[in-house]
Amino acid sequence: MAYRETHERNCPHCGERMSATAPKCLNCGRLVDEVDEDDSAINPRKVWLLAAVVAVVLVIMVVVIALT
Numbered sequence: 001m002a003y004r005e006t007h008e009r010n011c012p013h014c015g016e017r018m019s020a021t022a023p024k025c026l027n028c029g030r031l032v033d034e035v036d037e038d039d040s041a042i043n044p045r046k047v048w049l050l051a052a053v054v055a056v057v058l059v060i061m062v063v064v065i066a067l068t
């Protein structure tokens with residue numbers, strides 16, 4: 001019985017089948033853990049953080065205006 005590599009996965013970059021234990025895709029040469037960075041996409045977390053900062057600044061401004 002021949003040894004068969006059962007732990008396979010598809011490359012997240014090119015979709016080619018590869019060994020699950022291989023850190024790098026043999027087809028496209030990219031690291032599997034490498035994340036596709038999309039600068040055009042807005043990160044929801046960043047939006048919430050920005051909204052929170054704007055809200056805090058607005059509150060501070062309102063307080064300062066109310067006190068003066």
Ligand SMILES: [Zn+2]
Nearest residue numbers: 011014025028
């Ligand atoms: Zn690949």
